[in-house]
Structures are given as structure tokens and as C-alpha cells.
Amino acid sequence: MNTQNTAESADRWVAYRPDLKILDCTIRDGGLVTNHKFQDDFVRTIYQTAVESGVDYVEMGYKASKKIFSTDEYGKWKFCNEDDIRSIVGDDPRDIKISVMADAERTDYHVDILPKEQSVIDCVRVACYIHQIPTALDMVKDATEKGYEAMMQLMAVSIVSTDELRSALELIAQSEAKGVYIVDSFGSLYSEQVRDLTKMYMAAMEGTGKDVGFHAHNNRQLGFANTIEAIIAGASRVDATINGLGRGAGNCPLELLLGFLHNPKFNLRPVLKCCQDVFLPMRETHDWGYSIPYAITGQLNQHPREAIKMRAGDTPDDYVSFYDQMIDEES
């Protein structure tokens, strides 16, 4: 009998890790479902729910370049103008930290990321693919020098070779970033892979004081399970969205994550209320969460774009044709 193991894991379920920080990215990742067009009331409710739930960060959207993206086509949370954020979060002191995401090569960061003293933003999360690491590191440097906490989000890790990943982590370890996230962009990682990656990232950041984080997608209903696994393996920052809102299959649902964490500072009830008041009606008009096309792209370790296209097209439920097509394209 494995009594010692059982006792060890019992500890884990009963106690809590005070260092663990939760970021709610409902508005940011949910913006990918709506082209970042949200009513102010929606954004205010999500923000307020995040505050009441006790999570550490709330992410408002992207700082996308207006030279690249049209403000007609995209809503204001694609750009996160300072005034727009302030209209939601106000100017009073707050316990929750405000973050934005800045994509490498798609952000005019020198101009659009203001000096910290002019901004309510606390944290800039720089997202990049492996080939954009130098640009991303320059963005991290810029944000840090302006006074922000800067994080690295290395996307699509499931298609990065171990050697390239090792090199990237070495560069990140020497950077100004306060932390680095494992990003399962395609929802294709199994929990054991998440465990191995977390240990690899932790080892690479050892001695630097940098945190390791995890951002899940739910293509195979593994978003929550993988987030737990990252936490157990030592990650101290994890992302979630209310009711799992997010592009395609969505993200780790905040209501499940808070049910798992036992830190008394977190409150589940406001999140349940938001699921009921906001997300139930939203399901009538928007498609997100587990469905078979997203499971297929996850299984094939591919970007969900084909599945999103299919779900928005004339035959959203023709799973078999979609499977045949995706398998065919693989060869």
C-alpha cells in the first residue's frame, strides 16, 4: 500500500500554496471569440468578478498596433487605450493587478506602452513564437525599463523542439522578465508532458528568482487537469477564464480552478454568479468550449484555426468530414 504517497497528496489537497498567483484572462482570451468587441458593462462585470474572486491579476486585452489592426474591425480591448482601461478600473488604489498582452511584431511597444507612471497597467505579458524571441526580449526590456512587471509567454510550445526550447529558456533566464509561461496554444499537451515541461522551465529559471507559469487550452478537456499538474510540478502562476471562455475550446475554467485551490483569499461564489448572469446568455450567441473539431486539432497538435473556421461555416457539426480532411492534410 502506498500510504506515504497518499498522505503526501492529502497534504496537497488540504493545505494551500500562498505563492500561487492566478491571472484571469477572460476579457483578453475571450476577446478572441468576439474580435474584442465587448459592451462596457460586460467588461465591468468581468473586472468586478475578478476583484471579488480574489484573483491576483486581471488581463484587459491586447496592446495591438493600430497600424496593423483596424479599429473598425476590432473592438477597443484589442488596443487597451489607457483611458478605456481607466473607465473600467477607476483611479482608486486596488488590490488586483492589471495586465495586458503585447504580441511580438504586432505591438508598437515603444509608443503604445506608456511609462508606468502614466498608466494603471501593472504587468505587460509579451507573447511570442520561438522565432520571435529576440523581439520579445526587447519588448520585455522596454516594459521593464518603463517600470512594469514583464512576463514572457512562449506560445505553441508543443511544436518547439527540445533543443530550441532549451536555448530560448537560457535567453529568458538572462532577461529582465519576471517570469515565463508554458503556453499550450493548441491544447495538445498531456499532463505528463506538462509536468516535464514545468520541471524543465523551473530548472532553467533556477537561481534567477523568475516564476514559471502555465496557460492551458481545453481542446481535449485537459485544461483544468493540466493546470493542476503544472501547479503540483511547481508552477506559481496560472491563467484561467470564467466559464472557460476563450478561442475555440477555451481555457481552464476559473470556477474549477478556484474549487481546487484552498487559499482563503479566493472566493468561488462571485464566479458562479458571473457564469449564471453573463455566460449562460452568452452561450446563445457565441460558440466556445469542448467540441469534437477542437479535440481533433488538439490531438493532431495543430492550431485550432481550421476548427474555428469549420465551426463558423455551413457545416459546423460535420465531424467526420473534418477529421478526414485534417488527416488528409497531415500526410
Added chain:
Amino acid sequence: MNTQNTAESADRWVAYRPDLKILDCTIRDGGLVTNHKFQDDFVRTIYQTAVESGVDYVEMGYKASKKIFSTDEYGKWKFCNEDDIRSIVGDDPRDIKISVMADAERTDYHVDILPKEQSVIDCVRVACYIHQIPTALDMVKDATEKGYEAMMQLMAVSIVSTDELRSALELIAQSEAKGVYIVDSFGSLYSEQVRDLTKMYMAAMEGTGKDVGFHAHNNRQLGFANTIEAIIAGASRVDATINGLGRGAGNCPLELLLGFLHNPKFNLRPVLKCCQDVFLPMRETHDWGYSIPYAITGQLNQHPREAIKMRAGDTPDDYVSFYDQMIDEES
């Protein structure tokens, strides 16, 4: 860097375990959603899909006592008369094994389980709670003597104390059962707990030749993740249902499980076709799968019956009141 671990888990994702046996319990667990009232066409399609998918077993329903349960109130798959099963599976030799579930204290097993030579059934799975172990062991003995493969399903393991579980496993180890399943009846186990339980069951069965199995529920979107974890920890029998059909939050979805397993004998495509042709329309009339009330009962380690009642009542989406009520009842 954790290169060795990474290589070990890569092996796991690329190879496959030939000893692993899958049981499709769509008809049996799905019967709990419909009071076991299915059209013959439905049952035939599920059976045919199971055959084409290459799974090892297909479970047709319960062998419930007609003295306890009314044949007016329940459909025929609650009782699994020999003729009813034969009308679906025919008399020709088949590769797939046929199983039925027999609940302790709710089965007239001496009469209703026929001698094997009179039956197309291959396997009797005896389900019991911890206090019914002696009855269940007598049922296992009876089924074995009649010529069947008999399995033990010890339900609601998440509310059994470790000491009682140890005693139960010792008795099962000495029994005629060919295997014993870890049954997460409330969908409340985390993967680490599944790992510990699997190791505990494996240790208790060591040297007996008995298999350890796992049966998940999906209350917290952990059904698939927990099934993977049980497999990694050594379980060699796991259950799944097509599209996750099952009472409340449902079960581990077969389409996800087959996407994970790499044994060439399994085929995903017929399962996707069944999801599309059968389960998409069925979602218009039946409620199963992840929803917040089931997540709440899972989190509280309680039977889903209150959530099922709520979902079938006048306020199926009043998550906050349900949470308040469940928390209140806890105290």
C-alpha cells in the same frame, strides 16, 4: 533539464500498451440518463460503433431485479433479458465481449444470471458500495461458477476510508474476481489521488493475476485526465462512453480516449460518426456533460443526485442558489 523524464514520457505517447482493455459503457451508463429506455436502433448503432471502434467490451445495461424495479418505469436495458441482447448482437461469433452490470442487493443473481452456456454475455461486472462487499463477493462467486468473467466495481471510493478500503481489497484479492475497478462515482478525484489509488489497488492485487481498472466521471472535466493517469499508473482496464454520455456530467469520452491510445486495433472514425449522427441530435432532448451544478457536487465529494434533481427542475441554471444550498447542507 529533465531530459530523461521527457524521453520516458515520449515513449509513452508514441508506443502503446497491448494489455490495455477498453470497455464501452455508453448503453449502460447512458441508460441512467434515459431510465434505460432506448430505441433498438440506438442500441444497435452504439453496439455497432463499439465493434467498429475496436474496443474490447461493450456493456449493454443492468441485470436489475424485476421484483424491485418496474418494467413499466424502466426500459429493457435495465434488465438485459437474454433475448433482448441477442436481438442486438446476434448469435454469430464476435470479437467484442459483452458485459452487463449487476448491482449488489438489486439483482436476483441466482435466477437472472443464466449459466454461461445459455447466454451471449461474457462478463458480469458486480457493483457495490463498501458495506455490500460480502454480497458482491457472493455474486462474483456465483457468476464465476456459472462460467463468466466476473469483475468487482467498488463504487464511491472517494468516501471510503483508507483502512476500510484496505480490508475490502484484501477480500477482493482472495476472491474469484478477474479484476477490480476504482470507481470515481462522484467525479471528485484529482489525478494525483487516482494515481495513488491505482498504485494501492495494484499492490493489493499483486501476485493474484487480477487486473485493476478505472471508471471516471466528468464532473470537473477530469474524466479523461484521470483515466490517462490510471493508465500511466498501471491500470489495464478503463471505461468510456461515446461523447461522454452518462448520468450527470457523464463519463470519460471514448473519442478522447481513442485519440490518446495508439494501439492500431482502435479506430476513432466510427466513434466520431456516432457522435455526429446520434449524439448531436440527442443533446436537443437530453442533458448530460459538464455543467456547474455537477462541478459543485464533485467538488463537495457528494453524489450528483441533488444536481440532477436541480437540472431537471424549474431553475436548472440557478448556480448560485444551488451552491448556497449545498454549502449550507454541508454544515
